[in-house]
Amino acid sequence: MQLKVFVNGEATVTSAATLAELVAQFGFAETGVATALNGDFVPRGARQSTPLAGDDKVEIVSPRQGG
Amino acid sequence: MNTALPNPTMPPSLSLYGVSVSSRLLLGTALYPSPKVMAESVKAAGASIVTVSVRRESARANSGMGFFELVRSLNVRVMPNTAGCRTPREAIATAHMARELFGTDWVKLEVIGNDDTLQPDLFGLLEAARALIGDGFKVFPYTTEDLIAAERLRDAGCEVLMPWAAPIGTGRGLANPYALRSLRTYFPDTPLIVDAGIGAPSHAAAAMEMGFDAVLLNTAVARAADPVRMASAFAAAIAAGRTAFEAGLMEMRDTAAPSTPVAGTPFFGLDPS
Numbered sequence: 001m002q003l004k005v006f007v008n009g010e011a012t013v014t015s016a017a018t019l020a021e022l023v024a025q026f027g028f029a030e031t032g033v034a035t036a037l038n039g040d041f042v043p044r045g046a047r048q049s050t051p052l053a054g055d056d057k058v059e060i061v062s063p064r065q066g067g
Numbered sequence: 068m069n070t071a072l073p074n075p076t077m078p079p080s081l082s083l084y085g086v087s088v089s090s091r092l093l094l095g096t097a098l099y100p101s102p103k104v105m106a107e108s109v110k111a112a113g114a115s116i117v118t119v120s121v122r123r124e125s126a127r128a129n130s131g132m133g134f135f136e137l138v139r140s141l142n143v144r145v146m147p148n149t150a151g152c153r154t155p156r157e158a159i160a161t162a163h164m165a166r167e168l169f170g171t172d173w174v175k176l177e178v179i180g181n182d183d184t185l186q187p188d189l190f191g192l193l194e195a196a197r198a199l200i201g202d203g204f205k206v207f208p209y210t211t212e213d214l215i216a217a218e219r220l221r222d223a224g225c226e227v228l229m230p231w232a233a234p235i236g237t238g239r240g241l242a243n244p245y246a247l248r249s250l251r252t253y254f255p256d257t258p259l260i261v262d263a264g265i266g267a268p269s270h271a272a273a274a275m276e277m278g279f280d281a282v283l284l285n286t287a288v289a290r291a292a293d294p295v296r297m298a299s300a301f302a303a304a305i306a307a308g309r310t311a312f313e314a315g316l317m318e319m320r321d322t323a324a325p326s327t328p329v330a331g332t333p334f335f336g337l338d339p340s
Contacts, residue, residue, distance in 0.1 A: 036164060041164055064120045065097035066118045
């Protein structure tokens with residue numbers, strides 16, 4: 001089944017059923033990114049058990065320079 | 068050798084949430100001309116804590132961990148920030164993502180209330196601080212010099228406070244020295260780190276002379292013509308300011324007072340009358 005979700009603000013159509021599958025489909029290393037779903041943090045260990053729904057807003061972040 | 072004498076070059080170390088910190092200069096990692104210059108600046112500053120952030124990763128770049136590897140090679144403690152967050156909810160989620168990525172429960176908590184001044188939203192800040200402390204974070208709140216906000220943050224469990232000198236990126240120095248001095252007097256035992264708005268080493272020295280425990284800055288070093296040398300200049304200024312504070316500054320006077328002895332001045336009394 002195809003779902004339309006928003007990944008880092010961009011509309012994406014995906015066959016991923018869970019957040020873990022979505023992270024893998026994007027080619028991210030599992031431990032190299034952190035995730036949030038609809039504004040709430042989803043720990044790494046919970047991605048597999050976090051299903052995606054249409055129009056979900058997913059944030060996938062990584063370390064960056066900061067002040 | 069007499070080891071009982073205090074060594075002015077080795078001031079008592081600073082403790083933040085029970086962690087002994089060797090350097091009173093905390094440095095940001097953003098805005099440098101290159102990663103290499105950033106790394107050399109951190110070394111030149113002698114910084115033992117650097118600030119970092121989390122940002123959206125692109126599938127094409129996948130570059131975040133490369134940056135983290137570089138920071139890790141510097142052997143410093145990282146303090147992730149929640150820069151750019153405008154609500155407690157955003158800041159809380161960002162702090163959690165940063166804790167998982169960087170493996171630290173330290174967070175420089177920013178909840179920004181206004182895009183022009185980047186002024187902290189003190190109400191949102193307090194709300195986010197309470198939630199994060201409940202979740203086990205060691206919160207370093209980026210706040211103003213407001214005494215009551217500071218008191219509420221302390222009551223919420225913030226063991227360190229980070230008042231601004233001036234808005235982020237302005238380089239204006241201590242915009243409100245009276246208020247900063249009041250804050251220092253009001254919280255004699257709370258580690259206070261002046262964060263943001265420092266533009267020159269003299270600004271940092273002034274903050275240290277007032278008795279602030281440390282200074283956090285980024286733009287003033289990163290945007291210098293020679294960031295590495297500027298990092299050294301800040302390190303020297305902060306060490307000088309701290310040593311001066313510990314040595315005890317003279318009191319300011321309104322009237323002049325001769326430093327050379329008056330008694331025994333030659334020709335005394337021979338002036339034309």
